[in-house]
Structures are given as C-alpha cells and as structure tokens.
Amino acid sequence: MAAAVELRDLTKRFGDFVAVGGITLDVQAGEIFGFLGANGAGKSTTIRMMCGLLRPSGGSARVLGIDVAKDPEGVKRSIGYMSQRFSLYEDLTAQQNIRFFGGVYGLHGPEAREREQWAIEMTGLRGQEHRLTRELPGGWRQKLALACAVLHRPRVVFLDEPTSGVDPLSRRRFWALIDEMAASGVTVFVTTHYLDEAEYCHRLALIHAGRLAALGGVAELKQVFAGHAVLEVECPHPADALDTLSDAAWAREVAIFGTRLHVVVEDAERGAQQVQEALAATGNTPAQVARIVPSLEDVFIHHVEEAEAQKAAAARR
C-alpha cells in the first residue's frame, strides 16, 4: 500500500534562512505520526507545505499520491487541517461554525445535517451548540476546531500543535478522539512540543533546526541508549555538577532536568561510583544517584546534542 504522506528532501528557505532543510519520510495510512520539535524547529512550516499553504523551495510533498505543490486543489478535499492558532469564528455560535465549514467543503442536504449531528455529539456540545464560540472553554473549542477540520471525512488530517494551551484532562480526551480517527483508517499527522504527548503516537520524527534528527517508534527511539545506562543525579549544586561531569570522558552525555542531572554512562554500577567520586571531590556530594528508564526527553536531548556536535564539527572543518 502506498504511503499516505511522502516527503522527499522537502525544503523551505525564507531568504537565507533555511526553515526546513531537506526532510524525507513516509507516513503510512492509518498511522498517528508525531512531529516533534522545539518552537521554531520548522514543524509548522513543514505542515503548511503539506497542506498547500506554502510552496516548497525544493523537494516534494506527496499527499495520497498527489504532489501538493503541483496540484494543491487536488488534495484539499481529502485533507483536514487544524492550525496552531485557534481558527474558528469566535463571534459565531458553535453550530454556525460547523455549518460554515461544512458549507465551504461543499456538504449539503442530509449529509450536512448528519455530519453536524456527528460533530455536536463528538465534541459533547449537545445543548451548548447555540453558545458563542468565544464563550466556550478552551477544551471544547479545541474539540470543535477538530470537528470542523474533519467534517468532510478527510483521509489525512494535519494537526499543528492541537493541544497547546489546553488543560491536561482535555488533552487526554482530545487524544482519545485522535485515536478513534486513526482506528477508522484516517492518517493523522500531528505536531507537538509536549513530549508526553509523543507517547500517543505510533511513530515519531524528531526535528531540530529544520532537519530530521531521528525517526521511529517510541520504543525504537529509546534504543539509542541500548548498551548504556541513564543515571539520575540529585546533588546540592546541579549547575556546578554539570560543569564537573561534562569534562569527564566517561560521562557520554550530561543534561539538566529541573533540579536533577541525567548522565549517560556505559555501565550503571561503575558510572554511579564515578559520579559519586567526581562530585565528592568538588564538595558537591550527591544525595542520590539512581539508574532510570530513559524518557523521550532523554532521547530528544541526545539527538539535539548530537546534531549540535555535528554542526560544530562541520563548522570547524
């Protein structure tokens, strides 16, 4: 089966600035594909090229086999898009928003009525459909925006930071909806910078500075630490400890996580001992050193640091 989305060396330059620097990946039909990266990493730019809102500077984006840059109208009927900015009409009621978006997608007659009822059920807005959208709580508005984006039953849905600014409970419910959609065969391409949300995705792409840093399933991505151990260190002066441990050759990676440090070593027991000794020598004796299961955040930082190191090496040459 052909991939629902195929990106080949997709590039976008704004003047001298390379926003997206050659991304190649495939997304299979029915997959929830997470696009993970910091703000400004190029997530939105990529998604906007896939929707035909931006013209690529190079490479290609194919959605359902259609080259988006060559035939943007050809894919519009089959895709849904929910932008990062909350993009419903706040001065219209929930129902009027549903009807408007149904209308611009050409829905009419019984189908339009059926989809309207579906949207009201799915968002849980029954009884609230005549309220102005601006008066609805954030979680409801988010669900309404999703409903409006998929009224026309698109086969591929692009969601750009769909849960930013929404409370955790609403986020959980929102992801349940995404799960349902994927189960019914819809391909979901979603960007986020919440690493916990990435766990909901079937596969992930980590992007950093417009480039693909890693690609794979969650478990697969955590394999980068296979043969290594991640230690969590609690000590009085974490910032000083970062300096101390960064100089040690045996510590492969050191990163600050809040008030703690994560240190990647080759062997858990020997590494823990080395950490103890190195920090004690500087009067920064750790209260605790424990081996932990690496999180996606560890994976993400690992790849970002690797990419930065490569860039620095390239600059030296």
Add this chain to the structure above:
Amino acid sequence: MRKTWAVARKELRQIARDPLSLVMLIGLPAFMLVLYGFALNFDVRHVALAVQDLDGSRASRDLLGAFVNSTYFDVTAVADAGDDLERITRMRSAKAVLVIPRGYGEDLAAGRNGDVQLLLDGTDATTAQTILGYAGSIAAEANSRLLHRALARTGTPAPDMTAYEPRVFYNPELRSTQFLVPGLIGFLLMLTAVLSTAMSVVREKERGTMEQIRVSPVRTAELILGKATPYLVISLLATAIIILAARVLFGVVVRGSYLDLFVATVLYLLGALGFGLLISTIADTQALAFQIGLLTSLLPAMLLSGFIFPIRTMPAVLRAITNLVPARHFLVVLRGIILKGAGLEPYLEQLVLLAVFAILTLGLASLRMSRREA
C-alpha cells in the same frame, strides 16, 4: 455556488452579530448626510451688513433698500460718523460695511458720480467673492434705475438695453444641498464598500481563519463573491437610505430613473469592493488596511471627485489625477440622474471607465489572492 453562499451567510451573520459595524454601515451614511447636508452649505444669504449712511438722503435710503430687498443682506448694525469701521469687521459684527458718504444724493441729483464704498471681510474668500458679486449686481441695478429716472426727467425716451434674464436649469435656486447629495453618496459608498471589505478580509487574516478557508476547496472566485455580495447589498441599502433621507430632509428628488441609478451604483460599488479586496491582499493588519483605505479611496473621493471642490479650478496636474478617481466619474453620472433626470446614454464614457476600474481591481485582487502563499 453553495460554497459562495456558505461564505456570504457567515459574513452576514458576523455583521449582524456586531451591532456596531451594522450601525457604521447603515446608520453612519444617514448621519453623515445630515451633518454634511446642513453644515456643507455654500449658499450665501442674509449676509450681516453694517451701514454707515452719512448722507441720509432719499437716494441713500433707496440704495440701502435695494440691498435689503435682495434678501442677500440683513442690516445688523448702523455705524455713526466717526466710528471705527474696521473694528466692525474685526469684531465680526458684520461681514461687510456699506459706506454712503455725505453728498451722495446731491452728487446724483447734480448729475455727478455718487461714490459709495463697500468694506468686505475677506478672511473667507469664497463667501467674500459671492458677496462681491451680489453687491455688484445690486449696484448695477441701482445705476440703471437712476439712468432711467434721469432720462425721464429730461424727456428723452429710454434707450433699448440688454434685458438680462438668467434662468438656471436643474437647480433653479442654486441650492448646494442639491449638488452635494450625489457627491455624498459617492463618498459614503467608498467609505462603506472599500473599508468594510478590506477590514473583513484582513480580520480573517489576523485571526487565522483565512488559513482555514484556504486549505478548504473554496475557489478564490467563490470566496471573493461570497465576501463581496453581503457588502454590496448593504451598500445599496445605505444608498437607498441616503436618497430617502435627502428627500425628506432636503427635498432632493431623484428626477431620473431608479433603474439607471441602480445600474450606475452597482458598477461603482463593484470597483469599490474590488479595491477593498486589493487592499486586503496588501495589508496584514486591520490598522494598516484602514490607513491605506483612508488615503487611497476616501480622501480622493472627498477632495478629488468634485464632491466639494470644483475640478475645473484645480491645477492641471491635479485635474489629470482626478481622472483616476472613480468617484469623480460616478459623480458626473449621479448628478445627471438625480438633478437633470438624464438617462445613462450621455454618460457612456464615465460608465465605461467605472467598468474598467471594477474589472481591473477585481481581477488584480483575485490574481493576488490565488497566488498568495500563507
């Protein structure tokens, strides 16, 4: 068509939801009409006149009577001998002072020239010019009367003289409201059509909803049509209100056919809507759209259209520029229909220019809209 209707219906709902914008679109034109209709009055009547009659003869009283009977002048002050006449105009107790020197009656009786003097406040040049004209014709009339009387006394029959009897067509009383109302319609339609269209599109850009529409299968033409139609209807409604208000308040009657009026107005509005859309493809914020709209459409519609300032008296460069202002051509047609009761045939040139403007702006706007990224 369905998609166009979806856009238009949404637009109408948004307008209806925002009472302020509705008031601005429909109420403001009527309000402006009242304001401009009463305030923008170029008619000069009942000019405050101060009189210093040092002669006090029958002849001087006759001359004074001629001034008052013309209804252009009201005697508001009488100055005595030795009064500071400049003070009268400086203190604005009168616009003009008529000075009749001692011996005026005697001079006339003796067959000599009778000198009189008119002191005029020239700070408002337009009014002063008009007063000068009135005074001149009153003096000329007085002269011809004197001539007749003198000739009658000597028994000579009066010579044949040119009997000058002007008749003014279309606006016989030369009331400026008659002439301002069409101008006002042209101006106000620019206000509602250009600004409201531009603002409604730019607002969608600002709020991010435009992007949502652009990923939908709505074509540019459908979007433009759906956006522009509600404003076209509202602008026509505003036009009807202005015409009704002008009739009730100022007695301005449309002499021509309403169908002609409708056709010309729709043609003009299409250009204005297209221009509004064009602005929306340039401006990214409502504030900027407002500024551009104000500078490029409202000001020309007021200053360079012949609405207030006659184009004939402008320097050649400005006069050439006025050709680019659609309101100018619209005004010519509108005055023809409303005041003269003319049809559309004499105004083909203007109508063609309006059509060209509409095609140009709508075409450019849709080109820019469909080409646009992001």
